[in-house]
Amino acid sequence: MSGKVVICTTGGTIAMRLDPERGVVPAVSGPELIAAVPPLKDVCPVEVREFANIPSPHMTPKIMLALALEVEKALAEPDVLGVVVTHGTDTMEETACLLDLYIDSAKPVCLVGAMRSAAEISPDGPKNILCAVRCAASPEARGMGVLVVMNEEIHAAREVTKTHSANPKTFASPFWGPLGYVDEDRVIFRRAPLGQRKIRPAAIVEDVHLVKLPAGADDFLIHCLVDKGVKGIVIEGSGRGNVHESAMPGIKRAVDAGIAVVLVSRCPGGRVLDVYGYAGSAKRQQEIGVILGGEISGQKARIILILALGVTSDRERLAGYFDVP
Structure with missing residues (x-):
């Protein structure tokens, strides 16, 4: 496949480990995240860009907007097929919404996270990253807006929400269902999302x-x-x-x-x-x-x-x- 996927890391459970004294805390770097997913080499080249390493409840609209600008910068590069953003799940739907409203590009942008940290039995982060990169590199994902890729399902930013505090199958689009799914060999879409009207302020009003x-x-x-x-x-x-x-x-x-x-x-x-x-x-x-x-x-x-x-x-x-x- 010609081109690469940029992985922009922001933190979240997907980038956490267990500290015996403090509990699960941010500890995994972007390169370490990718090193835990060897099959990525069979999908396409990836480049990791570390944006932040914060739990998602610490995400703010101002940080989201800065992230949107960083993602747009990557999408403007001719050899970039798409961008994956690793993100904590608690506020992922809000960041996805802001990115979808702000970013004006046909190239795929896929948010991904994990419900289980790397310290737990059967962490879901590595498989989720693999699916998100496969989706971001897929021509079928072009023009679909910002997507959330979790548990092999693909959801529209406008529709998706976190429905369970702990279950890995937490993300759903009530009444509409996922746009499609990521299989072992390809990305499959069953419907297209409604487009959101773009809003591109020079500055935001957080109050x-x-x-x-x-x-x-x-x-x-x-x-x-x-x-x-x-x-x-x-x-x-x-x-x-x-x-x-x-x-x-x-x-x-x-x-x-x-x-x-x-x-x-x-x-x-x-x-x-x-x-x-x-x-x-x-x-x-x-x-x-x-x-x-x-x-x-x-x-x-x-x-x-x-x-x-x-x-x-x-x-x-x-x-x-x-x-x-």
Whole structure:
């Protein structure tokens, strides 16, 4: 195969070992990761570029954007077929979402991680890396957007989520399923993803917060955020995006203060929609200036808003980034 795959390492469980005194901690370098996967030599040449070595809960939108720029730089090289990003699984879906929104290239970008460290019985990291490199080198993966390759499955950045805290088969795309899978000899796609609208700000606005409003929750947390002067709030309601009526005064105060407020549902599938007319419904929220967030999850809606606020503060333009493409 002509060309190479760049492996950009960021840390995570895939790059950790057991320390008897501290527990599982970052300890494996990029070259060590690749040395643990001898079959890579039969796929294509690889080049390791160490970006970071941090647990994924320490990943921030600012670091994600710096990573996106690093990946774009690699993709621009003529001999690079694609890029694999090794990443911790806890926040992998958020980084995948940001990369998918920002990077504008047909070349494959595949995020990969591990649920078991190298110190555990049957670590899944080496096989996951092999599958991700095979996918990144595959012509079939071109134009598919940013992908998450785990447990031999290929998922779209917009759809994928971590569903289990420990099981290696944790990544899933609820209601839609994987785009395809990596077999021993080839990469097989069964469908194409919906494209995401690209958002390319010169700088990002990180002061955006996710607020979950379960049964009976009022507007206390929203008032706290307004008092702090935040730039954006994502509200996670129930069902079609509905909240308790006691949350409405705080939501209205946030909108009136010029804060971008986006509404999503805690359900893993389906859109928020203005179908109910009672106090606290998505319809009533939309009437006071809340943006309906479509079918995206709360954590990914936050990433979209962080990027979008770096481009515009106009409510109508912001709304255009959210609903189903």
